Structure formats: structure tokens, C-alpha cells
Amino acid sequence: xxxxxxxxxxxxxxxxxxNRVDAEVAADDDAGNxxxxxxxxxxxxxxxxxxxxxxxxVVIDTEERSGTVRFRIHVAPDDMGRVIGxxxxxxQAIRTVVAAAGARDGVSTSVDIVDD
Amino acid sequence: xxERLTLEEQGEAARVFVAGLLEQFGVAxxxxxxxxxxxxxxxTATGSDLGLLVxxxxxxxxxxxxxxxxxxxxxxxxxxxxxxxxxxGYREKRSAALRRFTQGVADEVLASGTERAxxxxxxxxxxxxxxxxxxxDGVQTRxxxxxxxxxxxxxxxx
Numbered sequence: 001x002x003x004x005x006x007x008x009x010x011x012x013x014x015x016x017x018x019n020r021v022d023a024e025v026a027a028d029d030d031a032g033n034x035x036x037x038x039x040x041x042x043x044x045x046x047x048x049x050x051x052x053x054x055x056x057x058v059v060i061d062t063e064e065r066s067g068t069v070r071f072r073i074h075v076a077p078d079d080m081g082r083v084i085g086x087x088x089x090x091x092q093a094i095r096t097v098v099a100a101a102g103a104r105d106g107v108s109t110s111v112d113i114v115d116d
Numbered sequence: 117x118x119e120r121l122t123l124e125e126q127g128e129a130a131r132v133f134v135a136g137l138l139e140q141f142g143v144a145x146x147x148x149x150x151x152x153x154x155x156x157x158x159x160t161a162t163g164s165d166l167g168l169l170v171x172x173x174x175x176x177x178x179x180x181x182x183x184x185x186x187x188x189x190x191x192x193x194x195x196x197x198x199x200x201x202x203x204x205g206y207r208e209k210r211s212a213a214l215r216r217f218t219q220g221v222a223d224e225v226l227a228s229g230t231e232r233a234x235x236x237x238x239x240x241x242x243x244x245x246x247x248x249x250x251x252x253d254g255v256q257t258r259x260x261x262x263x264x265x266x267x268x269x270x271x272x273x274x
Contacts, residue, residue: 046137050183051183051187090182093179097179100176101140104142
């Protein structure tokens with residue numbers, strides 16, 4: 001009895017964060033897409049390649065936590081204006097479309113354009 | 117950078133962009149273009165499972181359209197024409213509903229003689245309302261307020 005009860009307790013202590021366990025379970029359910037945020041990452045990459053003049057300078061840092069995928073984007077200095085757009089309109093459109101892609105993976109997303 | 121693109125070339129560039137985006141989403145769709153007038157081209161994507169790309173009140177669709185315009189502008193040195201994107205027939209259904217709504221409000225204004233202020237709408241929606249109302253005898257429209265809360269008033273024609 002004691003041993004049966006102890007096992008799940010160990011699991012919880014190891015993972016610590018209940019939300020993270022849920023996110024992993026949800027990702028595993030999606031057999032076609034093992035990596036959480038796979039669609040949103042592909043979409044971020046696609047959008048940036050289409051918008052910037054120097055696609056080879058694009059760097060996307062991905063950070064996953066508690067069902068949220070955070071993209072930190074670096075582009076060539078000359079491409080900053082293109083990616084942000086007038087009054088941030090392009091950046092906002094990127095966020096909206098990436099959020100829709102994240103919904104397909106069952107994750108929330110955030111997109112930061114980093115001024116290096 | 118290319119020189120000035122023709123309307124057809126702009127439409128094709130937008131079509132390629134939208135088709136590639138849908139592919140990244142993993143949704144199957146037919147993506148085509150149609151010329152609406154001499155300076156407007158519409159990219160239309162049809163298929164099932166496109167609701168995610170329309171989004172709440174068409175917000176995702178509006179973002180896709182913004183991005184399609186950005187991408188086409190990047191390929192053209194001079195100004196570009198009007199590029200519209202419709203996904204899953206959303207814009208068409210929305211404008212049909214707006215036209216019916218406008219007709220209904222115009223009928224009320226004609227019957228009562230009292231002007232009616234509508235809810236704030238996007239510029240694209242306002243254009244549909246203006247165009248519809250201005251074809252109805254006896255009423256006219258004006259816009260009031262500042263973006264994004266700009267709205268239309270339908271009133272009796274002078």
C-alpha cells in the first residue's frame with residue numbers, strides 16, 4: 001500500500017509544475033506533432049522569411065513554459081522597420097496569425113521582436 | 117526589389133504567400149485570385165477547416181490580409197493596389213449580412229424620418245455600408261468619430 005501511494009507523489013515532486021505536466025500530456029496526444037508549438041514555430045519562420053530582406057539574419061529563440069511558447073525574434077537592423085510596421089501593425093498581425101497557429105498545437109504564444 | 121508590379125503580378129504574389137501560409141498551418145485549401153476592379157485584386161482560399169484562419173470576428177483573416185499586403189509591398193518599389201484576402205468565404209458572407217442589415221436600417225430611417233447611428237466598424241465594413249446605402253433612394257450616410265471607434269450614421273437624403 002505504501003509503495004503504491006508513494007510512486008505518483010514522487011512524479012509530482014519531480015515535475016513540480018502541474019501545468020507543465022498537462023502540457024506534456026496534451027502534446028503527447030497530438031501524435032502528428034510531438035514538439036509543442038511546432039505549427040507556430042513553422043508559421044513564425046515562414047512569415048519572417050516572407051517579410052524581411054535578409055532571411056539568413058533571422059534568429060528565433062523559442063522558450064516553452066506552462067503551455068506557452070515564447071518566441072524572441074532577432075532580425076537584421078534594416079529589417080526591424082519591416083517586421084514592426086507602421087504603428088506596430090505588422091508585428092501585431094504576426095502575433096495574431098502565430099496565436100492561431102499556436103491554437104492548432106494547443107499552446108498560447110507570445111512574440112517579442114528584440115532590438116539588439 | 118522589382119519594378120512596379122501589374123495588378124495580376126501583385127495578386128499572384130499575394131496568392132503564393134497565402135497558399136504557403138495555409139500549407140504551414142497544415143490545412144488543405146484551394147487558393148486563387150480574382151480581379152474585382154482595375155485596382156483591386158482578391159485572394160480567395162476555400163476549403164474545410166479554415167475557421168482558425170478567420171478567427172473571432174475575422175481578426176485572423178484581417179491579420180493575414182495585412183501581412184499579404186506587406187509581403188507584396190516588399191516586392192514592389194512603387195505603391196501597390198488594393199489587395200483583399202478572403203478565407204472560407206468569410207468576407208463574402210460578412211458583406212452579404214452587412215448589406216441586408218444596411219437595407220433594414222435604411223428602411224427604418226425612411227419610415228420614421230429619424231437618423232440612425234450604427235455601431236463602430238472597420239473601414240472595410242463601412243465601405244460596404246456606404247456603398248449599399250448610397251444605392252437606396254431617399255437615404256444618405258456620413259461617418260463620425262475617430263478610429264477605431266468611427267461609425268456611420270444613416271439619415272434621410274437632403
